[in-house]
Amino acid sequence: MIGHRSTRWILTATAVALFCVQIDFFAVNLALPRIAADLNSSITDMRWVVSIYMLTLGAFMVPAGRVADIFGRRRVLLSGIALFAVASVLCAVAPTAAALVGSRALQGVGAAMIFPVSVSVLTNAYPAERSGRAIGVAYGIAGLGNAAGPLVGGVLTETVGWRAVFWLLVPFTVISLLIGARAIPETFDESAPRRIDVGGLALIITGIGLFTLVFDRAPTWGWLSATTLAAGVASVGLLAAFVSVERRTRHPLVDVRLFANRGFAVLVIAGTVANVAYVVTVFLSTLNLQDVRGLDPLTAGLVFLGPSVGAAAGGTLSGRLPSRLSPVTVMGAGCVVAAISLAALSLSTSWPRYVMALTACGFTMGFVYAYTTVATQAVVDPARAGEAAGVTLALALLVSGLGVLTRSATDRDDLLQVTRNITHTRGNGVVFQR
Numbered sequence: 001m002i003g004h005r006s007t008r009w010i011l012t013a014t015a016v017a018l019f020c021v022q023i024d025f026f027a028v029n030l031a032l033p034r035i036a037a038d039l040n041s042s043i044t045d046m047r048w049v050v051s052i053y054m055l056t057l058g059a060f061m062v063p064a065g066r067v068a069d070i071f072g073r074r075r076v077l078l079s080g081i082a083l084f085a086v087a088s089v090l091c092a093v094a095p096t097a098a099a100l101v102g103s104r105a106l107q108g109v110g111a112a113m114i115f116p117v118s119v120s121v122l123t124n125a126y127p128a129e130r131s132g133r134a135i136g137v138a139y140g141i142a143g144l145g146n147a148a149g150p151l152v153g154g155v156l157t158e159t160v161g162w163r164a165v166f167w168l169l170v171p172f173t174v175i176s177l178l179i180g181a182r183a184i185p186e187t188f189d190e191s192a193p194r195r196i197d198v199g200g201l202a203l204i205i206t207g208i209g210l211f212t213l214v215f216d217r218a219p220t221w222g223w224l225s226a227t228t229l230a231a232g233v234a235s236v237g238l239l240a241a242f243v244s245v246e247r248r249t250r251h252p253l254v255d256v257r258l259f260a261n262r263g264f265a266v267l268v269i270a271g272t273v274a275n276v277a278y279v280v281t282v283f284l285s286t287l288n289l290q291d292v293r294g295l296d297p298l299t300a301g302l303v304f305l306g307p308s309v310g311a312a313a314g315g316t317l318s319g320r321l322p323s324r325l326s327p328v329t330v331m332g333a334g335c336v337v338a339a340i341s342l343a344a345l346s347l348s349t350s351w352p353r354y355v356m357a358l359t360a361c362g363f364t365m366g367f368v369y370a371y372t373t374v375a376t377q378a379v380v381d382p383a384r385a386g387e388a389a390g391v392t393l394a395l396a397l398l399v400s401g402l403g404v405l406t407r408s409a410t411d412r413d414d415l416l417q418v419t420r421n422i423t424h425t426r427g428n429g430v431v432f433q434r
Contacts, residue, residue, distance in 0.1 A: 012179055013184060065117060080110045080113025080117060135319050136319020204254070211235035255387065261380065331371060
């Protein structure tokens with residue numbers, strides 16, 4: 001049994017790593033215009049700085065969780081943190097846009113190793129009755145990266161330069177790596193053979209990567225273009241082949257029977273829907289605040305401090321509920337409260353009410369998203385904790401990404417007109433009135 005002192009250091013290492021991934025994701029977006037100007041590139045080309053990160057993160061998250069279960073969670077997590085640190089340095093010194101995009105791809109792979117494996121490390125380091133709380137705390141600390149990301153990115157870009165955003169990550173990742181190397185014990189799925197399902201690995205990485213690429217590039221290629229249709233059909237075919245292969249192989253990369261566990265399936269679906277709702281809400285609120293209300297990025301970032309801190313608090317709470325409560329019941333209640341907070345946001349007619357409703361959305365949806373991970377870990381075999389975490393997080397990420405990518409599928413002016421129409425429909429509201 002791992003001592004209490006050691007588990008605290010394990011929690012510190014994993015939480016700091018997750019914090020780095022989150023703050024990086026939210027800080028880089030604000031720096032894109034400056035990066036484009038400095039590297040003599042276009043904003044359109046700079047989309048690859050974000051897109052390639054999402055592609056590699058989504059493609060490698062599922063296999064990373066299972067690879068860690070098979071070959072060692074400590075080994076994979078520390079490798080992921082080290083890769084993320086090295087990639088951050090490469091991003092900071094990138095001389096060209098192409099070099100930056102390549103370095104961001106490596107960052108995405110590192111982040112894909114950090115996300116699910118951190119969860120499985122905590123699940124196996126803590127007793128069953130305490131692992132949920134540890135995961136909740138880790139997600140709460142990671143959520144602070146959501147809150148700090150936009151402000152840190154904006155301040156560093158304006159004062160020091162965009163490269164400082166990446167340099168900032170280096171000391172934190174090094175600290176996480178050093179603590180993790182001393183504190184995290186090696187664990188793995190003892191029932192699994194020490195070999196990987198190479199066919200399944202190739203199919204899922206290629207299939208998810210191509211699927212994400214289709215939705216990211218389709219607005220540029222054209223939704224009905226031959227390229228989009230061919231890539232879309234190919235991605236679906238690859239993923240269908242993956243499921244077929246995994247159902248037949250003796251030691252699958254992903255046991256598709258996970259979804260035969262009704263509790264697991266319900267929790268994953270509910271958590272994914274809630275995460276999509278939150279991501280789309282944040283996107284549309286950003287349009288409203290900056291393009292309709294005319295707030296500058298820094299002021300808009302301050303408005304989003306409320307929901308970001310709320311999401312961090314909700315994540316922390318997710319691991320502190322009594323274990324006797326039914327996970328499905330708790331998830332259902334969380335989704336109902338989240339829906340109420342969304343309704344309150346749509347009816348808000350003053351700045352105070354708007355900010356409070358947006359903060360409530362952050363808290364409730366942050367809780368639901370984190371609780372999805374906490375609860376799914378409780379309903380699966382700890383030996384396959386990394387696999388379950390990888391599947392859960394990858395689905396939430398990919399579906400949420402598709403929700404965000406509606407910004408490209410829908411003309412920006414059309415979206416702005418929608419928010420303005422809502423403005424006039426709402427009548428005399430302070431926030432929504434032009």
